[in-house]
Amino acid sequence: MKTVKILIVLLTALLLSCKENTLKKESKHTAILNLNVFPEKGLVDAHSIIKDGRLYVFCGHDESWDTEDTWRMNRWEIWSTDNLINWKKENEILPTDTYIGDKPNCWAGDIIERDGKYYWYFSNKNKDTGVMVADSPKGPFVDALGKPLLPEGIIGKLHPYDPEIYEENGVYTIFFGAGYYFAATLNNNMISLAEKPKSIIVLDENGKDMWTADKPCIFKRNDIYYLIWEKKYAMSKNLRGPYTFKGASLKEGHCNVFEWEGQYYALLENKDISLFYRGISIKPLYFNEDGTLNIPRDDTSYPANGRKWDFDISEMGWHSVEGSNLIWNKNKSIKGEILGNTTIESSRWLLTDLKKHDTLVLRLKNKSAATKAMVSLASYTSKGAFWKNNKPLNWEKAVNIEIEITANDINFKEYLINLEEYPELEVQLERLRITPALGVKEGSWEIDKISIE
Template identity: 45%
Template sequence: MTYLEITVSKKNIKIAIKDSIAILLFSLVLLSCAQNKKNILDESKPIKVDVIAPEHGMADPHAWVQNDSVYVICGHDESWEGKGSFRMDRWEVWSTGDLVNWKKQREILPSQTYIGNQPNCWAGDVTERDGKYYWFFSNRNTDTGVMVANSITGEYKDLLGKPLLPKGIVPVHPYDPEIYIEDDVYTICFGVNTYYMATLSKDMKSLTTEPKKIIVQDSKGQIVSTDDKSTLFKRNGWYYLVYGSRYAMSRNLYGPYDFKGAFLEGGHTSFFDWKGQKYVLQENHDISAFYRGASLKPVNFNADETIIVPKDDRMYPSPGRPFEFKNSTMGWSAVNGTTTSFKDGKLIGTLSSKNAMVQSAPWLYTSSKNCSKITINIKNNSTATTLKLAVFSRDEKENNFWANGTGQVDWKKQQWVEIPISKNDSKFKSYTINLSQFQKVKNRLMQIALQPTVNASYGNWEIEDVMID
């Protein structure tokens, strides 16, 4: 008789099994049970998603939870071609029932508001009151308006036909509204560098209190300047004021708030609770600084109620920047001598002249200090035997760093590094260019350009991925 010893609930149990085949079968059953238990445990872990709508230009996410679903109203970046600084052509309503699979529900156009046909669809917040849903929105950084709908997915209509928070109502630009609800009191927080709060009327058409300045101070009592787009939530008697990747705390909604330091890495935030876990939707640089995305991250707390910032936290897609062409061209376009298109997870082009050149989307805004090389996985279907690469970089301290998002680079003035490649390939091959081969790379990689088939005037090329790491 053969005995198999197993442990159940910390107790050793001996089971008699007559032969080795039975032992094997019994072991497989135990392994299956263990695996099923592991899957159940994995499902209970907080969910994390790098980009909830990849390569779409989703920015400024604002969440609302209802009937086991999460709804998000976000802005949409107009183009990854870099037509200007933060041009946003519409808002969009998205939803999910599991935090992983997201579905677009509706578009809200600026022409449906007093803004008119202008790409000014900046950040806002969505809330519900007495069965009506209100979308408070920014007209760029000029003022704040409000729309109303009978359901969270709309259709939304301009409630006032003019700004709720007009220019001049406070000393700073009155935009980027946040709505905080407590005891049926609806508070609106808005502004930049210094925030202001006021109470909304029951019909959401006006303010019932004068806007009050909100103080954020450091440990020495010195005033701390904030950014734009405030977000608020309350936990265990503490109010949290979060803006981008920083935050402050207070025992009172109107402050003063004590500055605590770093929050999770990323841009504008929106918080919600889901199945006992607090989450944040946070803006990232999916394609570039002007064609963004939204990440989903769990938010956890220390014993003293401060926010835990994990050591591996990052703002997607850092460190580095991958171009994997899973869904689109990821902003890559032809400069001359070739076409560009997306097919079967590849960036492909057909040659028309010897000076073929393609470039990435502008304003990649990728930190160079964490990068050492650029690797190109390419299939060269031409007689070319050389590939060339150029990078355009800038320092954040340079004048007018954010002033112009057009991304027009004179590539003739940039340094080009060339490497030999094989011709008439039958399969993809990888080539690496070290950043140290360039004379100077500043602290932000803004754009890269590629001559994939130097001196070849006919044929085609395919790129599977370009990895900056």
């Protein structure tokens, strides 16, 4: 009997140990979800490489949160992590380090290693594609050609940019293009093509050739190749296709997929501040038994619910238009002295659906004799590349909403505006203006929250 009790104790201890080890293993591999990895840094177009237990991410940098007309990207930045949580900035690559010169054309690229060398393939805006080389993923990187690897005209009138590099069995293939994709094998030197680019066919559900978008993302899992673009994806048994369209991918754009500790992840573009000042999300990528993507029901893009400014990090996204300075308070607010008719303004192209988010929240501390404030909303109907017709915003057509406020506040007061009461608002929010103190010429104001909910 004593022997039996000892065996039971040992078996119980063994089971508890196995359970504890299993829990530790599950904890170690718990999938990480971060909808905004680098808030307010303007980093986007992330592409990754894993070396010696570190993930290196190469990102383009949006030049300014106040850009209104196009994607102006003034450098690439290299960041790394060993846990997908804590990040270290490693280096920068400037357009002046390449044949691009002093132009904000640092669009998307891709990074890959071969024989101890690291090759950074980069877009010169949407014009062409170049290549740089380094001895480390941290750089420094040197322009390998001093001219494009994929020059204008190589695929006719289409644009040879947004490269994606895929390696299999020692063969390196460069994919690129927008709308229609092309691929070519790279020579062993990695800075020249072994063949003329050939088109990649993507078929829709009816078996017809399909128009896609920019920035192809290619990866393989089991025996299936995946092609992802702008919230959609296709699958194939062959690297060069044809690919068959399957449906929606994860929300957000410009995808890059990597595997970390047995879990697939997608790096995605988000709209952190606005259309032209973006950020990066990390989302786990799941699969069904048949290999198709398993998209969570609660998958969302950032910012997920309307748009919110709580000024935790800086005043980014807001500036003074007239009658006041605007400074960031480390107590997580923005404030200014009233020096006349005072107006502050957000960035442009806020991409917020006013039919789904119908409440504007303003938390204001009014240190003046004013009893009214005004919120102005400029809105638009999104059709095609709406920003290309970049005329100065006509604020006379904006919806102006006056609100009653208390004078000479000691504490913040919260004011709610029901946007459903203003049917003249169009679908998308373009820009906000706030006059925190109407009709006074002195005093001060402070705001610690502005949101569309």
